[in-house]
């Protein structure tokens with residue numbers, strides 16, 4: 001059934017998904033080419049790969065902002081491209097998304113940005129209940145008391161946290177996080193990673209995290225999926241992927257890590273600097 005939530009289905013499943021975009025020269029650019037992938041419940045999957053390889057496009061398929069040319073994107077068993085509008089809306093209520101650019105409204109206060117999904121989806125809540133819920137998530141992202149701070153006055157790291165707070169305010173089962181660490185210093189970046197790990201453990205959220213930060217990825221991810229040239233070139237547990245013998249995977253990960261040889265049971269380590 002495409003139009004019913006299946007609580008036993010994996011939260012996210014892509015089957016043979018292809019997507020291409022027309023180019024100005026009259027041709028087309030193949031961005032996803034027969035991508036199949038399952039993201040298990042309660043685990044964090046990192047999607048990695050070079051810039052322009054379709055990571056953000058993949059995420060937009062999961063929330064139904066883009067439709068595949070071929071294949072199926074199932075979220076809680078619902079085929080997002082073929083389901084009714086009402087069902088897509090029901091599924092989206094279970095997903096929190098943090099876009100690559102943060103997408104905060106500078107005209108709203110910090111708290112009102114976080115309350116935005118509640119205003120749309122939870123009309124039964126009173127203003128006071130909404131404020132309480134927002135104060136609660138502000139504490140979770142370690143920004144207590146910032147409800148009335150103008151959004152424009154936030155630092156880059158604070159904006160990421162506010163974006164994360166907005167993504168979790170609806171108590172979603174799935175959170176999609178596009179580049180949580182970009183533009184952050186290593187300490188702030190680590191703090192965001194720790195927040196993700198803590199939330200996964202406490203709230204049992206299924207996270208999908210796109211990241212360029214390979215070292216951080218190993219700290220947060222249970223699984224890694226690497227996209228390259230429109231294809232999934234590696235997918236599995238972090239241990240499996242760091243042991244991959246695919247040359248692109250080794251080249252991509254090996255820029256930041258010392259990888260074990262494919263047959264070697266050892267773990268990837270940080271390079272020795274000095």
Ligand SMILES: Nc1ncnc2c1ncn2[C@@H]1O[C@H](COP(=O)(O)OP(=O)(O)OP(=O)(O)O)[C@@H](O)[C@H]1O
Pocket residue numbers: 021022029031049050051052053054055056057058100
């Ligand atoms: N709506 C669109 N129309 C046309 N082309 C698009 C559209 N969205 C994305 N693309 C193209 O698809 C390709 C993949 O884009 P995407 O944003 O998914 O890359 P990415 O892997 O997220 O890269 P980065 O790491 O730089 O964020 C790019 O060439 C991009 O220009």
Ligand SMILES: [Mg+2]
Pocket residue numbers: 055056057100178
């Ligand atoms: Mg992107």
